[in-house]
Amino acid sequence: MNHGLRLSKQLYLAAFLLLSISLLSVPFTLAGGDKHGALELTPEERIWLDENPDKLALWFNTEFPPIEFASDTGVFTGMGADVIALVEDLLDVAFIRQPCEDWNRHLTALASGECAIAPTIVATPEREAYAFFTQPYATVPVVIITRRGASHDMTINDLLGKRVAVVSGYATESYASRHSLRVGFNVVPVSNVVEGLHTVSLGHVDAFLENLAVAAYYIDREGISNLSVAGATDYAFAWSIGVSRRYPLLFSAIQKAIDAIPANEMQAAHRKWISLEVSNWLSPETWRLIWVIAGFGVLLIAGLIVITYALRRRLREKVANLEQAQQKIIEQADRLRLATEALQAGVWDSYPIQQKTHLSRQWCAMLGYPDAAREFPEEEFIRTFIHPDDLPAADKAFQGHIASGGHGQFEAEFRLRRADGTWCWVLCNGRAVEWDENGAVSRIIGLDVNIQSIKENQERLAASEARFRAVFENAPYAIVISDSETGQLLSANNEFLQRRGLDRTALSTANIWDFSSLPEEEAIDIINTLWTTGSIKNREATVTRKDGSLGHLLYSSVILEIEDKKQILTMTVDVTEKRQAEEALKQSEARFRSLFKMAPVPLAAISLNGEILDVNDRLTEVVGYTMDDAPTMDHWWRLAYPDPDYRKRLMAGWQDTIDRAAKSATPVTMGEIRVTCKNGIERTMIIGANRIEESLLISFFDITARKKAEAEREKLQEQLLQAQKLEAVGVLAGGVAHDFNNMLGAIIGFAELAIEATDSDSPQYKYLENILQAARHSADLTGQLLAFARKQTIVPTVLDLNASVEGLLKILSRLMGENIELAWQPGPGHCTVRLDPSQLNQVVTNLCINARDAIVDVGNITLETDTLFFDQDYCDTHAEFTPGEYVMLAVSDNGVGMDRQTMDHVFDPFFTTKKQGKGTGLGLATVYGIVKQNNGFISVYSEPGNGSTFRVYFPRHRAEEEEEPDRPESAEEPFTTGRKETILIVEDDPVLLEMGTIMVQRLGYSVMAAATPQEALEMVDTHGTAIDLMITDVVMPEMNGKYLADQIQEICPEIRLIFMSGYTANVIVHQGVLEEGIDFIQKPFSLQNLAAKIREVLKRTV
Structure with missing residues (x-):
């Protein structure tokens, strides 16, 4: 009896009985009633179904019979298809059916919503994350299928150490994975049920887990005879309809339809696909669940045997012998089939006389042709299958065997055409098995074994050996x-x-x-x-x-x-x-490093990605930064170029320089760059780059001194041009004034004679007086022109500047008006000068009138005097000054002030910022001419909105009988030097900041330079009590010096302070910026004055 048929029928019967039992759990309410009348959908559910017919996508598995599969014509078939048809009828909808061969792809579509409905699916925790599941409409147990001979009482716990196959993506995979760790068996995924059954049949795995119904169907269809049910698991397939969680209204409608299917129709669907008639040959190996039926069959067979024993005894013996022989043949055929399938081989049967060849099912399957036996005429077989290049050798072997009378066997290797058009190498072995009455070979049976993989391995091995030999030899x-x-x-x-x-x-x-x-x-x-x-x-x-x-x-x-x-x-x-090359390279690198470190030019080596590799000592000396300060170019950019806009422009140019240096073997430069050093001083440098292998050598050429000299030369050139221009205008003005004075003398003389000859009551008298007054005013103007031209006739006398100015105060007060307060601050000592008194009057008056016109509404004007001494060091940095003693007259106001452009032209003749008719533009030019005529010099200090200060310096006159006055130490005398105290200088003018830094360093102090109040605050916050003294400008953009000093003394109360300004101290105090009694030094100051002031403040106890 065929064991495979018996096993499949046992499985079918067990599955049917279990399904029948599971139907008892269907609610009683399904037993009757009109199926359409029992279904009540909500308005939302009905509207959704009516408006979304395009979303009713139902994907079905094409390879899951008898539950769901595709028929020969591709139609959705099976128990699930019948249940879906009932649901469609109840909902009055038509689902869009789409076949799917890949179950994992099916699940992915269900999760994304591409598939709305899965007709037959088992609910698992993983799947419930993306799908709804109806109440199960059928339940089938999952069993353990093994090769014949295994125990029939196995459970999941008996699979310890075994290889267990499951279908990938099926619910059995999740079930097996959960228990594999606990029990200790290996899960082997397969693509489908057929592959799982074959793998256990061939012994590739020890067991296969699958639901009973599907396994029984495939065992019967495939004719697999060596399998048996070894036991049951505690798991069953409870099949539901799955709906994507993207469509909740669709799910609720389908659930209502499932609930409304009558029980008899649901049972009919089950019986249609999972039913079986049990024959009387059923063996005792059937499950204990069907023992009554099995017992009945045994009794029936036993009765028949007793009744017919005497008549059919010999017949049974013969039949039994035939059955045993048949069984052996079947088993041998099965073994041959399994062997050929395992070996990828196929049997062929050739009839040389009839010129035809029969190809077995395994032979066709080996080459990918439909799984059925075929028969071909000899010529057609050769033309269709054998490679033309291999045909001569194959035919020679075949015909040689025939010619030899079929003795022994023949063997040949050739290529056969696959169904997809590719070629497959086979090893052909054949022998003659039948001869005709003449002894000619009439039948040859052979076996073609697929040796494609062997050939490919041989080719790969040969190629590998060739490659090895090529590498080895060459x-x-x-x-x-x-x-x-x-x-x-x-x-x-x-x-x-x-x-x-x-x-x-x-x-x-x-x-x-x-x-x-x-x-x-x-x-x-x-x-x-x-x-x-x-x-x-x-x-x-x-x-x-x-x-x-x-x-x-x-x-x-x-x-x-x-x-x-x-x-x-x-x-x-x-x-x-x-x-040897490495050693030479090391020596070369050592020589280069020595040259790099000892080079008198600042150098740095950086990588192409911006890392600073090394800097030489000269670069650190010049800019002050070490590699700790700037390990990368990003740090260097922020430190050396603090101005964001300037830094951005430089970085763009730097990248272009880097690119050019990387592409070229010649040095490239960025031109002149301003670099801010660690001490705050800004230096002008020419920066170049040269590529050396994978790095750049950067050179810095400091041209600060040269640029400073050029600027000084340009300034002197401008002063020379200004002097030449003023000289030319002066010559012109002097000549005009001379001729004009002659005419004015005549007008004034005749006017006075006419007045004396005219009665005072006469109308002409008043006219003559007006003429005389205008002529005298013109004479005064002529005098200004002469003073400007420095050709005015003067009578210098020794004057006490303090006394002379004090004598002018009343007149000046009347000129200034009531809205301006005039302050007088005479200096100590002898302020004697040799000067024409009228010229002094012109200087004081013009400066005060200029100050008055700069004040809007109410204001202050301060006049000050002092005696000063300028040494050679000071004059070296101020080209317009010459060494010696001077008496200084300062006129300060708190008016609108001037910008740099205005100050550059303030002494130009006829230059004025006043409205037309309000000034001649000769006042300050006249002052300039008088000062120069008397070997003096003049300076102006002003900022917009902060008033102006004009300082006039006349050589001090010393009488022979006067004692030698006290004066500051000369340039040759030693300075009062420091003791390495730390001094912070705050100055917003870069040139003055640099000059002050150099002067203080020369005096022996440690210097910290800040260009802005905020930078000064950061330095004090960082260095704290290490700073002994701060010298700060009073007027700065961010905040004034007084406010800065207050904030710093909150951080460091012990710090000492010196204020400096281009305005006089009295003006600063008068404007409320500083308090009286502060330590103040007037700009410009000499090195001796600065040294004395610093030592004076440092010696004082805080």
Whole structure:
């Protein structure tokens, strides 16, 4: 009896009984009633179904019979299809059916909503994350299927250590994965049920987990006879309809439809697809669940045997013998089929006389043709299947066997055409099995074995051997293969033979140790290491050559096992030249580093990605930054170029420089760049770059002194041009004034004569007085022109400047008006000058009137005097000054002030900022001319919105009888130097900041420079009590010096303060910026004055 048929029917019956039992759980309410009348959908559900017919996508599995599959015509078929048809009828909708062969793709579509409905699916925790599940409409147990002969009482716990197949993506995979860790078996995923059954049938796995109904169907369809149900699991397939969670209204409607299907219709769907008639041949191997039916069958068969025993005894014996023979034949056929399938082989049956060939099902399946036996005429078979290039050899072997009378067997290798058009190598073996009455071969049976993979492996092996041989023979270093025990050379490449002067015939008698130049101890160590580890990689050894020189060799060896013999492959590379080059490179790098470090030019080496590799000492000396301060270019940009806009422009240019340097072997430059040093001083440098391998050498050429000299030269040039221009205008003005004075003398004289001759009551008298007054005013104007031209006739006398100014105060007060307060601050000592009194009056009056006109509404004007001494050092930095003693007259106001452009032209003749008719533009030009005529000089200090201060310096006059006055120490006398105290200088003018820094450093103090109040606050916050004294400008953009000092003294109360300004101290105090009694130094100041002031403040106890 066919065991496979018996097993499949047992499975079907068990599945049917279990399904019948599961139907008892269906609610009683399904037993009757009109199926359409029982379904009540909500308005939302009905609207959704009516408006979304395009979303009713139902994907079905094409390979899951009898539950759901595709028929021969591609129609959705099976138990699930019948249930879906009932649901469609109840909902009055039509689902869009789409076949799917890949179950995992099916699940992905269900999760995304591409598939709305899965008709037959088991709910799992993983799937419930993306799908709704109806109440199960059928339940089938999951069983353990093994090869025949295994126990029939197995449970999931009996699978310890076994390989268990499950269909990938099925619910059984999740179930098996959960229990595999607990029980201890290996899960082997397969693509479908058929593959799972075959893998357990062929012994590739130990067991297969699948639901009983589907497994029974496929076992019967595939005719697999060596499988049995070894036991049941505690898991069953409870099939539901799955709906994507993207469509909740669709799910609720389908659930109502499932609930409304009558029980008899649901049972009919189950019986249609899972039903079985049980024959009387059922064996006792059937499950205990059907023991009553099995017992009945045995009793029936036993009764029949007793009744017919006497009549059919011999018949039964014959039948039994036939059945045993048939069973053996079937089993042998099964074994042959399994063997051919496992070997990828197929049987063919050729009839030479009839010129036809029969091809077995396995033969066709091996080449991918439909799984059915075929028969071809001989010529058609040859033309269709055998490769034309292989046909001569194949035909020779076949015809030779026939010609020999079919003795023995024949063998040939050739290629056969696959169903997809590709070719497959086969090994053909055949022998004659039948002959006709003439002894000619009439039938030959053979077996074609698929050897494509063997051929491919042979080709790969041959290619690999060819590659190895090519590398071995053409390697630029010596390679040998030797016997691991005797050391005999078995093979050597061309490089080895050429270096040793050998030919290949000498290898048979050569030994590896004959060519070793290693010291004995090192050779022994290499051998021991090789035997211990199995290989040696890049071991360097120093050898002594025949000429006595030292060489460097790099050894690599590995033990190979070829044909059960151990051999040693050794590669030797002579790296002597490389080591010598490395040593030369090290020496070169050392020389370069010495030159780099000792270079008088600031240098830096940076990588192409912006990392600063090294800087020399000169760069640190010039800019103050070390590599700790600026390890990368990002740090350098922020430190050396604090202005964001300037830094952004430079970085764009720098990138262009880097690109040019990287592409060119010649140096490139960025031009002149302003670099802010660590001490706050700004230096002008020319920065160049030159690529050296994968880095850049950056050079810095400091041209600050040269730029300063150029600026000074330009300033002197401007002053010279201004003097020449004023001289030219003065000559013109002097000439005009001279002729004009002559005419004015005549007008004034005749006017006075006419007045004397005219009665005062006469109308002409008043006219004459007006003429005389206008002429005198013109004469005064002429006098200003002469003063401007420095051609005015003067009578210098010794004057006390304090007394002269004090005598003018009343007149000046009337000129200033009531809205302006005039303050007088005479200096101490003798302020004597040699000067024409009228010229002094002109200077004081013009300066005060200029100050008055700069004040809007109410204001203050301050007049001050003092005696000063300018040494040579001071005059070196102020080109318009000359050394000596001077009396200073300062006129300050708190008016609108002037910008730099206005100050550059303030002494130009006829230059004025007043409205037309309000000024001649000669007032300050006249002052300038008088001062220059008397060998003095004048300076102006002003800022918009902060008023102006004009200082006039006249040489001090000393009478012979006067004692030598006290004066500051001369340039030749020693300065009052510091004791390394730290002084912070705050000045918003970069030039003055640099000059002040240099002067204080020259006095022996440590200096910190800040260009803004905010920078000064950061320095004090960082350095704290290390700062002994702060010298700050009073008027600055961010905040004034007084407010800065208040904030700093909150941080460091012990710090001492000195204020400096271009305005006089009295003006600053008067405007409320500073308090009286503060330490103040007037700009400009000499080095001696600065030294004395600093020492005075530092010696005072806080």
